[in-house]
Amino acid sequence: MTSTSHSALTGGKGNTSRLRSGVISGYVFRLIREQLGHTQDALAEAFHISPDTVAGWESGRRPLTAVPVGQMLVHRHRLMQLGTGPALLLALERAMEADVLLATALDDDISLFDNPLGVWVMQRELVEVLAWPLSGTVPTPLRNLPPPPRRRRGPVPDQPELQAEERRRFFSRMRRTAEQARGGTQFLLRRQALYMAGYDDASDTTQWLVHQQRTERPDDWLTRWLNSRSAAAVAARQGDRDRISHFIASTLDEDEAGEAANLNYWAYWIGEAPHVQLDDSFIATNVGPWQGDRLLQHLVGGLTPAHGFFDLNVHTLWSLLTVRPNLLRSGPRFSCALRDRLPVMLDSPEISRRARRELEGIRYAIRLAEA
Numbered sequence: 001m002t003s004t005s006h007s008a009l010t011g012g013k014g015n016t017s018r019l020r021s022g023v024i025s026g027y028v029f030r031l032i033r034e035q036l037g038h039t040q041d042a043l044a045e046a047f048h049i050s051p052d053t054v055a056g057w058e059s060g061r062r063p064l065t066a067v068p069v070g071q072m073l074v075h076r077h078r079l080m081q082l083g084t085g086p087a088l089l090l091a092l093e094r095a096m097e098a099d100v101l102l103a104t105a106l107d108d109d110i111s112l113f114d115n116p117l118g119v120w121v122m123q124r125e126l127v128e129v130l131a132w133p134l135s136g137t138v139p140t141p142l143r144n145l146p147p148p149p150r151r152r153r154g155p156v157p158d159q160p161e162l163q164a165e166e167r168r169r170f171f172s173r174m175r176r177t178a179e180q181a182r183g184g185t186q187f188l189l190r191r192q193a194l195y196m197a198g199y200d201d202a203s204d205t206t207q208w209l210v211h212q213q214r215t216e217r218p219d220d221w222l223t224r225w226l227n228s229r230s231a232a233a234v235a236a237r238q239g240d241r242d243r244i245s246h247f248i249a250s251t252l253d254e255d256e257a258g259e260a261a262n263l264n265y266w267a268y269w270i271g272e273a274p275h276v277q278l279d280d281s282f283i284a285t286n287v288g289p290w291q292g293d294r295l296l297q298h299l300v301g302g303l304t305p306a307h308g309f310f311d312l313n314v315h316t317l318w319s320l321l322t323v324r325p326n327l328l329r330s331g332p333r334f335s336c337a338l339r340d341r342l343p344v345m346l347d348s349p350e351i352s353r354r355a356r357r358e359l360e361g362i363r364y365a366i367r368l369a370e371a
Contacts, residue, residue, distance in 0.1 A: 021103030022063025024129060025095035027160040030058040031142065032079060032088050037149035047078060064092075065099050087141040091129065094139075098130040105173045106166060112177045117196070118189025121277045124269050127195075133160040134167065134199045171200040178212055187223060188279055190216075191230050198234035209234055222284045225251060225261055236308035244312050245352060252315060259319050260287045263295075266316055270298045292324040293334075300338050305348040311355050318358040321365050328369035339366050 033043050033054070040058070044051040056062030064072070079089060101117065104110055122130075128139035136159055162170070174197035181190035194212060198205065213231045216223075228251050235243035252258045261283045267273045268282070272294040282288070299317040304310060321327060328335040342363050346356060 021060070021099050021106075022057065022065055022096075023060035023162065024098050024102065024133060024160045025064040025092060026058045026060040027157075028088070028092045028095040028129075028142070029064060031145065032084050032092065033058070034148035034150065034152070035088065035145065036079075036082050036084065038082075039150070046082065047075060060099075063099065063103075065096050065103070090125070091139060091141045094126050094129045097126055098132075101130055102133075102170065105170050108169075112173075112180055113186070113189070115173075115177055115189060115193075117177070117192045118181070118186060119278070121188065121268065121280060122192060123271055125271060131196070131199050133162045134170070134196075171197060171202070174200075175208065184223070187226075191226060191280075194230060195234060198237060206235075206238060206240075221257070222261075222280060225258060226280055226283070229262075229265070232312070233309075236312070239308055241308055241311065244309065245354070248311060248315050248354065252319075257284070260285070262316060263287050263319060263323065266299075267292070267295050270295060287323055292320055292327050293330065295320060296324075296327050296334050300334050300341075303338075303341060303345060305345055305350040310350075311352055314351075314355045314358050314362075318362055321362060325365065325369070328366055335366050335369060338362065339370075342366075 033040070036043070038046070040054045041051045044054045047054070053062060057064050067075070076089060076092075079092075104115055105117075125139075125141075128137070131137065132139055138159070174193045177193040178190050178197060181187075181193065194209065198209060209231070213227065216227050228247055232243045232247035252262055264273070264283045264285065264287065267288060267290045268277060272290045272292070273282075273288055274290070296317070299313050299320065302309065302313045303317070307313070342359060345351065346359055346363075351359070
């Protein structure tokens with residue numbers, strides 16, 4: 001099966017897109033400027049640059065990714081002096097990284113296998129920003145920002161915008177990358193390209209993803225585990241909860257190695273594990289030395305019965321508290337929040353038998369911790 005509905009465009013058009021390779025970081029920069037209460041003219045004066053340069057950054061016409069590293073550090077320090085918070089500064093860094101990945105995917109002059117998607121295991125902070133113009137979902141650090149001090153003039157986009165042609169080319173590139181990446185050395189590239197391709201809302205996406213998962217013939221435990229999890233995650237994002245339930249039952253239940261891999265994966269994904277990983281092998285070890293409080297916070301915040309990942313979140317939380325029971329004592333505000341939400345979740349008709357059983361186990365663990 002090939003991605004005929006996502007036919008590749010010419011390399012010349014890829015060069016056109018390269019000029020718009022700052023759409024995500026430009027949008028985040030505009031959010032920062034608005035949070036500071038500055039006009040483009042005022043910020044340009046503070047940066048000792050022209051207002052047209054600021055306008056070019058924000059539109060992506062003059063990509064921030066093209067600014068020399070040393071000069072970008074000077075600009076970052078100036079943003080700090082002006083009062084920009086750490087979360088917004090980190091979001092700007094991730095947005096610049098995402099723009100580089102996006103520009104690579106849109107550049108047909110770059111070989112599929114030179115795609116940096118296969119260089120390191122990506123984490124949530126980056127993936128959320130990269131997926132923003134594709135899915136419309138605002139990255140976690142940028143949600144619930146206060147209204148800007150100054151009123152905006154005229155209509156403005158509410159997210160980084162890609163042209164329809166650019167979206168088609170991006171997903172075409174992800175599909176071709178996943179289809180052509182084969183073997184152990186290209187597994188990470190294939191897995192992450194499949195994950196990004198799952199954001200495509202085309203009518204044939206689900207069918208294509210199912211076919212791609214069937215064509216994979218893993219010959220080792222880790223590859224089988226990751227293949228199964230990736231398929232379940234993409235399905236859950238599209239609203240199919242059965243695949244997640246099957247993943248839990250067939251890959252995690254009563255499998256200590258699978259449970260440890262799941263916890264290691266989650267801890268890395270949300271940024272609790274401290275080091276960037278260049279491949280997936282770190283997952284197939286004993287539960288890592290990370291503390292778990294950040295993971296606890298993330299899982300508690302994601303316990304929404306209607307969410308496609310709900311069963312996996314509940315199971316992971318149950319598993320985390322099994323191996324890190326002291327978290328309920330060291331993080332009382334999260335255990336209190338969890339305790340208060342449990343009755344509502346348990347009363348929901350949407351939860352599965354397994355999730356209900358594990359939530360009851362979590363409630364018992366909270367009682368023991370509070371005794």
